[in-house]
Amino acid sequence: MICIKYNKYVLSIGIKLCFLRQHFTSLKRILLGGKYNILIIKDDGVGDAVAWIPYAFLLRNHFIRHHYHITVLASSKTKRFFQQLQYADKVISLPAYKNKMQWICVRLIFWLCYQFDIILSATCTPNDILLPYRVPNTLFLYRWHYKRIAKLCHCNNIVDVTGLNIYERYDTILHYLKIKETINHSLLADSLNLPDYKIEDKSFFAVCATASDSLRCWEEEKFAELINLLISTTGKMAVLVGMKSEYAKNERIKSICKHHSKIINLAGKTSIMELFSVIQKAEFLVSNETGTAHIGGILGILTFIICGGGDYGSFVPYPPDIEGKTVFSIFPANHECFRCGWSKSELYSKRNISLHFCYYSRSSVYDNRNPL
Structure with a gap:
């Protein structure tokens, strides 16, 4: 029982620190300037990560490095892949957890270490939408099996993408950001900076x-x-x-x-x-x-x-x-x-x-x- 009370006390302190960190960072930028921080949550599978690539480079072209710092929250399976793509300024993944308390603690530590101005969830598993540190510029996508969770959040930027294919879901993010550029697949290979893998027979x-x-x-x-x-x-x-x-x-x-x-x-x-x-x-x-x-x-x-x-x-x-x-x-x-x-x-x-x-x-x- 003491342990439970202690955990709740620590969590409440952590949440308050998250709020203080958010307001301090905003005030610091107003007074001293600096880059805007964008978080892209992309912690799903490799196939989803590959399909995301054209949209990732569209976001990078829209949010230029001089003014915006992009962080990708990836899964352990895709972290190395996103690092090799080099479109994000930083790629991180959260450690594994065994229970809900560890899950909450891991995320509180994460949000104490980082502060973001824009949060974009490019997955359809909005696990973080109930946590109290959402910034105003937040977009979460969800499918029907997360409808109950989504109803608990009074936020206009939690979008039901049930019935949409993965490309239409990603287009929802572009629409939210008012990005009108289209994907040019012929230029994408040049953006990837692919290594030259030698194969004896070229045909x-x-x-x-x-x-x-x-x-x-x-x-x-x-x-x-x-x-x-x-x-x-x-x-x-x-x-x-x-x-x-x-x-x-x-x-x-x-x-x-x-x-x-x-x-x-x-x-x-x-x-x-x-x-x-x-x-x-x-x-x-x-x-x-x-x-x-x-x-x-x-x-x-x-x-x-x-x-x-x-x-x-x-x-x-x-x-x-x-x-x-x-x-x-x-x-x-x-x-x-x-x-x-x-x-x-x-x-x-x-x-x-x-x-x-x-x-x-x-x-x-x-x-x-x-x-x-």
Whole structure:
């Protein structure tokens, strides 16, 4: 009981210190000048982080370094990635916590160490919206399962994005900030400052046969057959990409293929920025519905995504200015699992996407772009 009272006392002191810090920082800027501090909360997965890249650089171009200091609150998985992008002035991640008290204490320490003028939550898990140190210029996005939390907060800048795809959610942030610039994918690669990853054969196509969730993966045998067809018809090398843990799967696919000598397995051999470089140099990319597919999408590389439909409308299909032009999402004819959140595994329809459907979908686009 004493411990509980002590914790509540400490928390109340911490909250008051947060308020004092906020007012002191504002007064200091008025008197002495200085940069405005912006916090972008982006603590979700790698795929979401990749899709966020074009918007991140739009924000950086809008909020120039001379006047604005951008801090990204990332997850432990994406912290290094955001640091390599170099669009933010600082990237931080919070330590893990075991209970609610630790969660609150970690955040209080964070807000005592940092003070922000603008807070933008680019995730849909607004865990911090109930805490009492929100600044006036705050935007939080939430989906239906956070509706109860959102109702407790009397704030006009807590936006329900249920039913919107990830790009429309990010557009909501641009609209809130009154940013009218559009994304130029042709200039994005230059902004990334990609390393020059050397591959012996310069004429190749890239394949990502892996994903974090097995339900997002097309069968290995079908990938092997598709790779055989593509090598036979194009004469190009096949480069299999992925993480270190996915090396064995790529090797199994390679062992099934007939053209072993024309397949390179780069799983685990590239950093994420080197992976960007590999995909940028590829003639085209064939991928499962995963973060690697989004790399092809934002780089403007001809990309074919083999989709199951469990998250239909969230990431794929892409916006109209990309879908059907540089990115082609291939869906099964069976729509029973569409938007099921991969919960209806017995209806999982990605297996119903035939090899020949994928091959001819790719051929009809690629051959028209590259006539003999």
